[in-house]
Amino acid sequence: MRLTAITFLALAFAMPAHAQAESAPVTPTSVVAEAAPEEWVSIAPEDLLVMELAPDAEGKARRVVIQLIPPPFSQPWVENIRTLARAHWWDGTSVNRVQDNYVTQWGDVTEEKPLPEGVVAPVTSYTQTIDMGGDPVLAGALTDAFEAVTETRYYWSTGNLDQFPRGDSYADVTVHAYGWTLATSYDTDQIWPIHCYGYVGVGRGYAPDTGTGAELYTIIGQPQRHMDRNLAVVGRIIDGMQYLSSLPRGSGELGFYTEEEAHLRTPIVSVRLASELETPPSYEYLDTRSESFARYVTVRANRNDAFYTVPAGGVDICSVQVPVRPATS
């Protein structure tokens, strides 16, 4: 399939400032708070990874919860990660790298710990073939995106710049689907998950090595999205992100802790699938097809309340973090 149009996230949600001023000021937080219960989607326990770091200097527990990305994305690595968690492979490993404005990375510092049987680096692509017929959720999201770009092209071709496109710097088309942030381009039938703050990816060596999933990182600064399509995005941190983002930066190459800084490596006590825990935590995300989510994006792109007086008229897809919260039922 050749996509015949390109689009921009912000355009679909552009709204003149005067249209907002007539109603009561709303914020992204207030929109999410008012979402209906049926607009929230439960996250399955086998899609939740619970990582217990060693307590901090004051003895406080540090629990990090990762939501794994659903099919059709990055599944060979996600399966490896479930195998590693079931084997308790990460227990006793550590956080070994913290590079400012880039990533925090964890795994086996010795690089010699044997992997469970069957865990090998997949020989596969970081992108996924779009199935417009067999995947109605994705097809719906992409159709909306195509409509927006058709309008955009019309305005441009007629020289009318009263309404004009803002864009994503890294991809022709960005969409939210399945509660995730995805990107595609006009001349391919491939779609891929992108790197945003708190997203989790698979560390690896030089290409074509794709990594196994034993070595993981999360984005702790401005997402460097040239990583998209070059590394496997396998999940995102939905709780406890601050325990990984506030660690002391390593002074070695690429932010690895040097041998003199070995005491700064944060021990990982355990990593478990929530489905293996006796009292599993439980989370839900705001359905990205819901009316509240659309409203949330609009408000994010057009902040206009007592604090913000100049609405941007657009928003970076990574600044539209999909709302996730502990399950209420």
Place this chain on the structure above:
Amino acid sequence: MRLTAITFLALAFAMPAHAQAESAPVTPTSVVAEAAPEEWVSIAPEDLLVMELAPDAEGKARRVVIQLIPPPFSQPWVENIRTLARAHWWDGTSVNRVQDNYVTQWGDVTEEKPLPEGVVAPVTSYTQTIDMGGDPVLAGALTDAFEAVTETRYYWSTGNLDQFPRGDSYADVTVHAYGWTLATSYDTDQIWPIHCYGYVGVGRGYAPDTGTGAELYTIIGQPQRHMDRNLAVVGRIIDGMQYLSSLPRGSGELGFYTEEEAHLRTPIVSVRLASELETPPSYEYLDTRSESFARYVTVRANRNDAFYTVPAGGVDICSVQVPVRPATS
């Protein structure tokens, strides 16, 4: 002046992958390392603010260096900041707010410390009128941007999508000038500095309060660029950023430390202009008009080396951090 065209940072630097593969792989770091000495510009000592935080738990010094933004941008606040520094006003204040994926903020936690004479919140705009005739540096940068958009519009109007625009999500036009990241729009004669990782802005109350500059913040995650044009950008951290980004997050509203967390507030020992120090530190930045800077942007937008095999073909303006280093002469 009404700007008649819009542009996209990435387009001007788009380069097909095969064009790069023929030469030896280069990285952003290697391009900067090879820049000629005359491509570097010294930063004046009165544009450098040196903040000494209390030593860390291991007794190590924590020095943070801020480069103040040059004219014509945000100068009423910058002047206030120089006055506050000369009055040693920040000595004995503290870092009071650390909100994950947002900002670290410092100033007087009591909000009652008297300000030096003359330091009041400016009644002015966060944007600056473009002076194409009197400001050749800015005029040059904008002219290049307009050329790129003219080409873009031609491709769009003819339905030719072999080369097509990527964009910025928040502004029609983004440019580097004077070593800074700026934005403008097609229908205004205003230009403004934007919020990127490590950039420093002025805290304030509800609009139309613009803040004095006594309360400052820096961006420690994905830049939330809806702040652009709503808050004053006055500088950026060019050394010691890790001391502000790795602080424990506050659990109070907006990431402020609660009273129970008062011990987490990092004391500020002193803040001085480098021009007031006996042995001032000295820095230089890569001229954003230089050939090496243009090459640096191109390589950032088209990573294609032993690690990255799928070049993005574009880059976010905030991921094109202007290289700054300790002065070499």
